[in-house]
Amino acid sequence: MNQQSVRRLWVCLALFCLYNGALAQPPRGPLVVSPQVNADKTVTFRYQAPQAKAVELSAQFEKAPVPMTKDAQGIWSATVGPVKPDIYPYNFRVDGVSVMDPANVAFFPNERFKASLVDVPGDTPLIHAMRDVPHGSINYEYYPSMEGTTGSVVVYTPPGYDQSPTKKYPVYYLISGTTDTEETFFKVGKTNLILDNLLAEGKVKPMIIVMPYGNIAARVAEQKGGTKPADPTVRDGADAVKRANDFTTDLVSNVIPYVEKNYRAIANRENRAIGGFSRGGGQTLRAAFSNMDKFAWVCAYSSYLSPQEIDSNFSQIVAKPEQTNKQLKLLWVSVGSDDFLYKGTVEFMDYLKAKKVNYKSLITGGGHTWMNVKTYVAATTPLLFQQ
Structure with a gap:
């Protein structure tokens, strides 16, 4: 084969590779920017779905889904607000199906629902x-x-931890809610940034803050091939109590020993x-x-815990309030006034008061949201380990 033939063969191979590469690439639509936080605190959301018949925005700062409108390129959009500065979950409902925002890398770690996150900054930086x-x-x-x-587990260590190899630290074990994962206090609650600030x-x-996964039954099923x-x-039923007890066993028998072996934790109750x-x-x-x-x-x-459960399982807490008050450096209870657990939480506080068990409390506005959780973390962490 002469040199000209070799050159032609290489050209053909190059064209063949380019052709196959082009076939392998998915079709590219227009660039979608979403969410877009505007200077006036309004937020524009966009979703590309040329074939969809209806797209709605479902956001925690809106009382009802917001209809979105489609442009000539098949991009649906809606501008809402102004929105009170905070971090909020949202998703799109595309022909009745809930989906995350594919243009947004920030998401809400959760076992059940799949939401994206929008961060609306304050004029002065929030906590x-x-x-x-x-x-x-x-x-x-x-x-x-x-x-x-x-x-x-997800573990936060404070600034200077690696630079002070002999210093030991107290530990805060911080547990997410139902269907949340060990990442939620980090990615949604921004606990690391709150502590830094x-x-x-x-x-x-x-x-040190240790954020464990709370659903032991789900993890066992997943890793053993079950449902x-x-x-x-x-x-507060028997199943819920059993699962909580399993979590307690894992925390006390496995998590705490692992943390205290691998991190410079002060290993006593006054520093947990x-x-x-x-x-x-x-x-x-x-x-x-x-x-x-x-x-x-x-x-x-x-x-909260119900009075019935405390009387049945933790009677020593209320039977000897003087001893309980001496043991607990802090017992904190907080809830939002629109939270679906508000009534039970207030009854819990009233019960503690009647039993002369000391506690600190904070009732905020709002509901069962991570916006409130960030407020509670910022309010309680300054109280911890103040000997």
């Missing part, structure tokens, strides 16, 4: 905003858990706090009340 301050680290850890499974202001003590069980139908949101708050109260030798600081966000 969860990224600021020009020293930042801690986020680590993903895996530990030996129940029934031969592998558990997962409060530390920069000198309002909190440096601490994920449905959530308990009664918040536990808190949680919703189901995680119920797990918090059950774990703390059954392990008063392990935790001195307890924070329940949008959660």
Whole structure:
């Protein structure tokens, strides 16, 4: 084969590769920017769906789905607001099917619903905003858990942790709600940024924060090839209590030992706090009340235990209030006035008061939302480990 023939063969091969590469590429539509936060705090959402018959925006700052309009390129859009600065979940309903925003990399980690996140910044940086301050680290850890499974936690270490190899820190175990994952306090609650900012202001003590996954039954089923069980139908029913007890066992027997072996944690009750949101708050109260030798600081966000459950399972907490008040450096209860758990949480606070068990409380506006959770984290962490 002469040189000219070789050259022609290479040209043919190049054209063939380009042709096949073009066939392999999915068709590209127009660039979609979504969400777009405007200077006046309105937000524009866009979704490309040329064949869709109807697209709606479902956002936690809207009372009802917002219809979107389609342009000539098949891009649906809606501008809403102005929106109060905060971080909100949202999704699109495309011909009745809920979908995430494919143009947005920020998402809400959750077992059930799939939502994207929009961050509407304040004119002055909010407590969860990224600021020009020293930042801690986020680590993903895996530990030996129940029934031969592998558990997962997200761990925050404060600024300076790696630069101070002999310094030890108190630990706050922080548990997400029903259907949330170990990432939710990090990716939605922005707990790491809240702590960074409060530390920069000198309002909190440096601490390690451990964020575990709360659904032990789901993880066991997933790793052993089973079917994920449905959530308990009664918040304080036998199934819910058993699952909470399983979480307590995993926390005390597996998570805490792993953390205290692999991180420079101060290993005593005065330097351990536990808190949680919703189901995680119920797990918090059950774990703390059954392990008063392990935790001195307890924070329940949008959660409670019924008087009946306390009388049945944790009678020592209310039978000797003087001893309980001495043991607990902090018992915190908070809830939103529009929260569906408001009534039960207020009854819980009234019960504690009647039994002379000391607690601090905060009732905010709003409902069962992560906007409120960020408020509660910012309010409670300055109280922790203040000896």
